[in-house]
Amino acid sequence: MLDLFFLAFTLAFLGAGARRPFIFVLAYTWIDIVMPQRVAGWGIISHLPISLIAFVCAFGAWLATDDKRGARFSLRQALLVMLLVYCFLTTQTADFPGPAAEKWAWVWKALIFATFLPLTLRTRLRIESMALIMVLSVAVIVIGGGIKTLAGGGGYGELKLLVNDNTGLYEGSIISSVAIAVIPLAFWLTRHGTIFPPEWRVKMFALALSFACLLMPVGTQARTGLICAAVLAMMALRTAKNRFVLVGLLGIGAVLAYPMLPSSFKARMGTIENHQGDQSASTRLAVWKWTIKYAEQHPFGGGFEAYRQNKVVYDTIETDKAGSSVEIDKDQIEEQGRAYHSSYFEMLGEQGYPGLAMWLMLHLLGVWQMEILRRRYRKDPPEGFAWVSPLANALQQSQVVYLVGSLFVGIAFQPFCYMLVGLQCGLWSYVKQTRFVPVARRTRRAGAPATEPLPAA
Numbered sequence: 131m132l133d134l135f136f137l138a139f140t141l142a143f144l145g146a147g148a149r150r151p152f153i154f155v156l157a158y159t160w161i162d163i164v165m166p167q168r169v170a171g172w173g174i175i176s177h178l179p180i181s182l183i184a185f186v187c188a189f190g191a192w193l194a195t196d197d198k199r200g201a202r203f204s205l206r207q208a209l210l211v212m213l214l215v216y217c218f219l220t221t222q223t224a225d226f227p228g229p230a231a232e233k234w235a236w237v238w239k240a241l242i243f244a245t246f247l248p249l250t251l252r253t254r255l256r257i258e259s260m261a262l263i264m265v266l267s268v269a270v271i272v273i274g275g276g277i278k279t280l281a282g283g284g285g286y287g288e289l290k291l292l293v294n295d296n297t298g299l300y301e302g303s304i305i306s307s308v309a310i311a312v313i314p315l316a317f318w319l320t321r322h323g324t325i326f327p328p329e330w331r332v333k334m335f336a337l338a339l340s341f342a343c344l345l346m347p348v349g350t351q352a353r354t355g356l357i358c359a360a361v362l363a364m365m366a367l368r369t370a371k372n373r374f375v376l377v378g379l380l381g382i383g384a385v386l387a388y389p390m391l392p393s394s395f396k397a398r399m400g401t402i403e404n405h406q407g408d409q410s411a412s413t414r415l416a417v418w419k420w421t422i423k424y425a426e427q428h429p430f431g432g433g434f435e436a437y438r439q440n441k442v443v444y445d446t447i448e449t450d451k452a453g454s455s456v457e458i459d460k461d462q463i464e465e466q467g468r469a470y471h472s473s474y475f476e477m478l479g480e481q482g483y484p485g486l487a488m489w490l491m492l493h494l495l496g497v498w499q500m501e502i503l504r505r506r507y508r509k510d511p512p513e514g515f516a517w518v519s520p521l522a523n524a525l526q527q528s529q530v531v532y533l534v535g536s537l538f539v540g541i542a543f544q545p546f547c548y549m550l551v552g553l554q555c556g557l558w559s560y561v562k563q564t565r566f567v568p569v570a571r572r573t574r575r576a577g578a579p580a581t582e583p584l585p586a587a
Contacts, residue, residue: 136166151191158184163267214241224433233434244548251556276342279349306355307535309343314524322517414471416442421479431482473536500526
């Protein structure tokens, strides 16, 4: 039944694109985030290249029917193309050609879609639609996970989401980071959405979804998610109208929630301070040291999956207190082929210093551009632009959460994060184009002014 449901929904989504071609873009977004072909697992849909079909339909429809007025190629899109070409070159000389080719098979789609996406986001309605589909697609995964967490079905590596597979968005640390990152977008939709106008049911859904998102770090027991939630709370204080009230509510919420948290969650969060007593944290530090040394000898990286060759040795220290005496146990651990557990070291090890530089520039430019839009349209925005500053703020918060989460989990090429980049590029280009259009692009008519605004929808 689940297979038939996802097949019917996917076909209906793609079918809607026949009347409204932009829906193909939204369909691809939903498919790439939820991955219904993996959820179904064994049925018809699992044997269909629905992701590729949706992308071809989206690009073909845009090329054939979409209005290209207002479309522009930005600096960040150029960086995406440069990163795409560079990753292709490193894949040709990868230390592990087979595994590298497997990762390249989905990385190139994420980079190309992020480059293509801003060209389609030429109206406010399309920008909002993209943000809405991204939030609802993550909600498909998060809501079920939140319910299972409340029912006591969580645990490190034990929370079963739609897919019984600890990869992609369905990996605990990744879904915890992404879930926290969509909260600002969800709240923006409750205040400035036009597809679902702000009213009590929309706001209640956003609150429930945000609660489910906050449950993801608890259900997965991912320390990364807890750190991301703390960062988002601090960023929310910057733009909150009543900061002291918000601080008070956050404090009361933390005090009330703490006694209800599972003891296993509290114990795992306690290892944030004592990394030497936790094998997972110690492994990460050892792998990061190995990656730095590897990059010194291979400044252009070893291609995708280069971590497979690492060998790390580290010590774990456990302290046991028995009355006034303290017993220290020290064990030496040796491991091989451990993942980077950090997007920054993932880029350094796989793409070297040039790839890391392009990746950092791509994301730091996004933080800077969203800050410009946030400040420029914060006070007395032009008519029809009151939604721009709040959206820029929400996108900036989401990206900072992603960058913080990236410190502890390897999501440098996670497709959702590049959709976030594409959405930022689309907003940046839309604002620059809708304010004024050059004379050469305006519709010819008698008495037309030197510049005129593009349509807002």
